[in-house]
Amino acid sequence: MAGKQAWRKAWWQVHKWLGLALMILFVPLGLSGVVLAWDDAIDHALNPQRYAAHGAATLAPSAYAAAASGALGPGVLVSQIRYPRKDGPVVVTAMASSRGDHKKHDQAGGGGQQKGGGMPRATVWLDPQSARVLDVQKADGGLIRIAHDFHGSLFVPGGGLGRALVGLLGVAMFLMAVGGIWLWWPPVGGVLKGFRWRRGDRKLDTNLHHLAGLWIALPLAAQAFTGIWMSWPQMMATVGLAPARTGPMERARMMPAADTTLTADQALADARASMPGQPSMIAWPVGGSGQWRVTIGRSEMLVDDATGAASPAPPRPGNGLAMAMRHYHDGTTLGTPWRVLMILFGLSPTLLAITGLTMWLRGRRWRKAAVARKGRVREPVAAA
Structure with missing residues (x-):
């Protein structure tokens, strides 16, 4: 049990810092995906x-x-x-x-x-x-x-390196989406407990992050996986593990x-x-x-x-x-209902980034306040 809790805490740190470090790229990547879908x-x-x-x-x-x-x-x-x-x-x-x-x-x-x-x-x-x-x-x-x-190359000239970087972002997004489901899963009690609106500190951003993140996690993981698949040849060529591919985007x-x-x-x-x-x-x-x-x-x-x-x-x-x-990734042949869903897929990184950032900032304030309270308790003891 202690080992499981340690793994959960470790992954929570990975999830948190990956999100904070990469949200400046995840947000425009999702928004640009909405533009390209329509x-x-x-x-x-x-x-x-x-x-x-x-x-x-x-x-x-x-x-x-x-x-x-x-x-x-x-x-x-x-x-x-x-x-x-x-x-x-x-x-x-x-x-x-x-x-x-x-x-x-x-x-x-x-x-x-x-x-x-x-x-x-x-x-x-x-x-x-x-x-x-x-x-x-x-x-x-x-x-x-x-x-x-x-969306295709992060504005990196030449195309190959940029597509490889997009693929690496896809790997990070896939890990965050799949790992987010694990973090959502209630450590105590049944799975239905996880669907409650009021969890954790019961703040709006916390509940939005938990529930919206759950419902969007699997579709977002699938979008990330297909993006990785499309970028994989460039990723392997960039690190020298495969020859450079000349496909339609390269010929363009x-x-x-x-x-x-x-x-x-x-x-x-x-x-x-x-x-x-x-x-x-x-x-x-x-x-x-x-x-x-x-x-x-x-x-x-x-x-x-x-x-x-x-x-x-x-x-x-x-x-x-x-x-x-x-076709799954860009919704080209899957019809209007699927492309409407892709708007939600593209906007979800923005929602998760904003709520994740506010949760982190509030946590920092709480930790600072806790340290200040400990300091006030210790001062009279030291004086005595």
């Missing part, structure tokens, strides 16, 4: 001009690329064209030199990986039928982009090739010859890969820039499980 709705509300587009995307990819390049000016390299699923704009992403000096980069060799954030992304929204420019966002500005960059930070043998129109035609259908994304070759990536429906095709040969993209290791983890 990114489409928020962006529609904040930037309605981007979505004043109707009709099918009937123009050639080169027309959209040319319109975006004209809107951004010299020194940009188009990296990706995304088509609307139903009704909406065509979105073109480009990499632009902060100095506008694109000649300094190795364009003939297909470019290289972005270093230190020196090549910020720019995004252009276009009317799908006319390629008219609806909006331009240069560099990594805007609420959605800020939330994405913090790499410079696209400036000089290609194929045009975007030819790459799309070659992909369609093997996989007929409407495109949802065209990505330029990056990092010297020499391969265009064309997504038609849910199928991704690789088109060799030198020969035009098209082939299905090989499945990424653990792709099915990885996608399931991502």
Whole structure:
């Protein structure tokens, strides 16, 4: 029994100090998650001009690329064209030199990986039928982009180290959530005793922390676990235990090739010859890969820039499980009710941080008052 109490006290210290030390990151991590869960709705509300587009995307990819390049000016390299699923704009992403000096980069060799954030992304929204420019966002500005960059990499340039740090935060949050259930469990009496509103010192913040923490602990642990899973390759690569992975997020930070043998129109035609259908994304070759990536429906095709040969993209290791983890984490395909619940998941770190901080501050005041009372009791004895 004494050993169990010692373990409980030790874990309570870990739980307390992890929360106090990391709440400055947990709070914005949760809030940015709320923004990303509702990114489409928020962006529609904040930037309605981007979505004043109707009709099918009937123009050639080169027309959209040319319109975006004209809107951004010299020194940009188009990296990706995304088509609307139903009704909406065509979105073109480009990499632009902060100095506008694109000649300094190795364009003939297909470019290289972005270093230190020196090549910020720019995004252009276009009317799908006319390629008219609806909006331009240069560099990594805007609420959605800020939330994405913090939630994915804590604003750390380069992406890999930042994602590894996010994964470590996920480990800490998972331990706090699971360990919090143990701390909630009544040490004396039945489990139903733990559901009482008035526990401990019976203060509002204490009861909120106990009960809200209990109900949110398992979903929060699941969110943390899926975040760890998504960050695990970068975590292992950062400490040298696995090779660096080049996935979609890593490719998004790499410079696209400036000089290609194929045009975007030819790459799309070659992909369609093997996989007929409407495109949802065209990505330029990056990092010297020499391969265009064309997504038609849910199928991704690789088109060799030198020969035009098209082939299905090989499945990424653990792709099915990885996608399931991502869909749970961001709520992409789980419907509106799940995304409403994700608001509670995202706000819970703020509630737990505030109540935990006030509990700690009150405890400090009590301890100081107890020390002062002991001092007053000892003084008359010493005088006698």
